[in-house]
Amino acid sequence: MLRMTIPVTRPFTGDEEKNATAEVVESGWLTQGPRVTEFENKVASYVGASHAIATTSCTTSLQLALELCNITPGDEVILPSYTWIATANVIRMVGAQPVFVDIDLDTMNISPAALKGAITKKTRAILPVHQFGLPADLDAISEIAKPHGITIVEDAACAIGSSYKNQPVGGLGNITCFSFHPRKVITTGEGGMLVTEDENMARSARILLNHGASVSDIAKHKADTVEALLAEEFCEVGYNYRMTNLQGALGVVQMDRLAFILAARNEKAELYSDAFAKLPFVIPPETPKYATPNWQSYAVRICDECPVDRNTVAQRLLNVGIACRPAYMACHVQPEYRGMVSDTNLPNTMKALQSLLILPLYPQMTEAEQSYVIKALSDATSE
Numbered sequence: 001m002l003r004m005t006i007p008v009t010r011p012f013t014g015d016e017e018k019n020a021t022a023e024v025v026e027s028g029w030l031t032q033g034p035r036v037t038e039f040e041n042k043v044a045s046y047v048g049a050s051h052a053i054a055t056t057s058c059t060t061s062l063q064l065a066l067e068l069c070n071i072t073p074g075d076e077v078i079l080p081s082y083t084w085i086a087t088a089n090v091i092r093m094v095g096a097q098p099v100f101v102d103i104d105l106d107t108m109n110i111s112p113a114a115l116k117g118a119i120t121k122k123t124r125a126i127l128p129v130h131q132f133g134l135p136a137d138l139d140a141i142s143e144i145a146k147p148h149g150i151t152i153v154e155d156a157a158c159a160i161g162s163s164y165k166n167q168p169v170g171g172l173g174n175i176t177c178f179s180f181h182p183r184k185v186i187t188t189g190e191g192g193m194l195v196t197e198d199e200n201m202a203r204s205a206r207i208l209l210n211h212g213a214s215v216s217d218i219a220k221h222k223a224d225t226v227e228a229l230l231a232e233e234f235c236e237v238g239y240n241y242r243m244t245n246l247q248g249a250l251g252v253v254q255m256d257r258l259a260f261i262l263a264a265r266n267e268k269a270e271l272y273s274d275a276f277a278k279l280p281f282v283i284p285p286e287t288p289k290y291a292t293p294n295w296q297s298y299a300v301r302i303c304d305e306c307p308v309d310r311n312t313v314a315q316r317l318l319n320v321g322i323a324c325r326p327a328y329m330a331c332h333v334q335p336e337y338r339g340m341v342s343d344t345n346l347p348n349t350m351k352a353l354q355s356l357l358i359l360p361l362y363p364q365m366t367e368a369e370q371s372y373v374i375k376a377l378s379d380a381t382s383e
C-alpha cells in the first residue's frame with residue numbers, strides 16, 4: 001500500500017472564510033464588532049439559548065462563568081480528572097479547590113456515581129465535560145446537583161453541534177462554554193463562547209470581558225453625542241477577553257457549515273466503527289441512547305488482550321504516517337495537581353490513560369485515507 005500522511009484533524013475552511021475575513025480587513029473594524037454579534041446570534045439561535053457571549057477561548061469563558069457564579073476561595077468545584085488541563089486551571093484561577101472524580105469508561109465522561117460521592121458542604125459547582133463531543137449524562141448530573149443547590153457549568157469545549165436527548169448542547173438551561181480552537185469541529189482560530197439563560201449574567205460577562213467598561217465597543221462606535229462618549233465608567237476589574245471581528249466573520253461562515261460538518265463526521269465515524277467492530281483488540285466508542293455526538297474526536301481503546309500495548313500501537317501508526325493521540329490527559333497526574341487524589345480512586349481514568357487512542361477524523365477525509373487507517377490499526381494490533 002502506498003504510504004500516506006494523515007493528520008489527526010484538519011479545519012474545514014474554504015473561499016468563504018477567506019472572503020469573509022478579507023471583508024473585515026477592508027472594513028477597518030478589526031476587533032469586537034458586528035461580525036462578532038452575528039456569530040453570537042447564530043450560536044444562540046442554533047443551540048436555543050437566550051444569550052451567547054463571544055470570548056477569546058473556552059478557558060476564558062469558563063473562568064468568567066465561575067467568577068460570575070461567585071465561586072470564590074474555600075469553595076469546591078467537582079470535575080472529571082480526565083479532561084483538558086484548562087477545566088482544572090479555571091477553578092484555580094478563581095481561587096477555588098478542584099475536586100477530581102472518575103469517569104465511566106463507556107462514555108469517557110464524569111461518572112454520576114462518583115460525582116455523588118464527592119459532594120460536600122463546600123461544593124458550589126460541577127463542571128461536567130462533554131469529552132470528545134459526547135454529551136455527559138446531564139439529567140443524571142442535575143438530579144444529583146439540584147437538591148444541593150449546586151451550579152452546573154458545562155465544559156462544552158468539544159461539543160458544539162452535539163445533542164443531549166435531541167436538544168443541542170448549550171440549550172439545556174445550564175451555563176455552557178464552547179471552544180473554537182482549530183481542533184474543534186468549527187473554528188475561529190482561537191475563540192470561545194459563554195451561553196446562558198440569565199440576562200444579568202450575560203450583561204456582567206460582556207462588561208467583565210471588556211476591561212470592566214460599562215459601555216460596549218459597539219455602543220461607543222454608535223455614540224453621536226459627547227455625553228454618550230463620556231458615559232463610560234469602570235466599576236470593577238475586568239479583562240480583555242474580546243473576540244476579534246476577524247474571528248467573528250470566520251465563526252459566521254463556520255456556523256453555516258456546521259450541519260454539513262456534522263453529517264460528514266458522523267458518516268466517517270460510522271465507517272470506522274463498523275470496521276473496528278471486526279478487530280479483536282480494538283474497542284470502538286459507544287454512543288448512549290441519550291447522546292448524539294458531533295464526533296469532535298474519534299477515540300478507541302486498545303484492550304488488555306492485545307498482544308502489544310497501546311503505546312506500541314500508537315508508534316506503529318506514527319511510523320506509517322498516521323497522526324494519532326495516545327491517552328489524552330488526566331489532570332490529577334500532572335505536577336501541578338499531583339497528590340490531590342490517588343490513582344486508585346480513579347481507576348477508569350487510569351485505564352483510559354493507558355488504553356485510549358485518538359484516530360484521525362475530519363470532514364475532508366477520503367475513503368482511501370480511512371481504509372489506510374483501518375488497515376494500519378489492524379496491522380498495528382497484531383503481534
Ligand SMILES: Cc1ncc(COP(=O)(O)O)c(C=O)c1O
Binds near residue numbers: 057059060129183
Ligand atoms: C475539555 C476542554 N476544556 C477546555 C478546553 C480549553 O479550550 P480553549 O483552548 O478554547 O481555551 C479544551 C480545549 O481543548 C478542552 O478540550
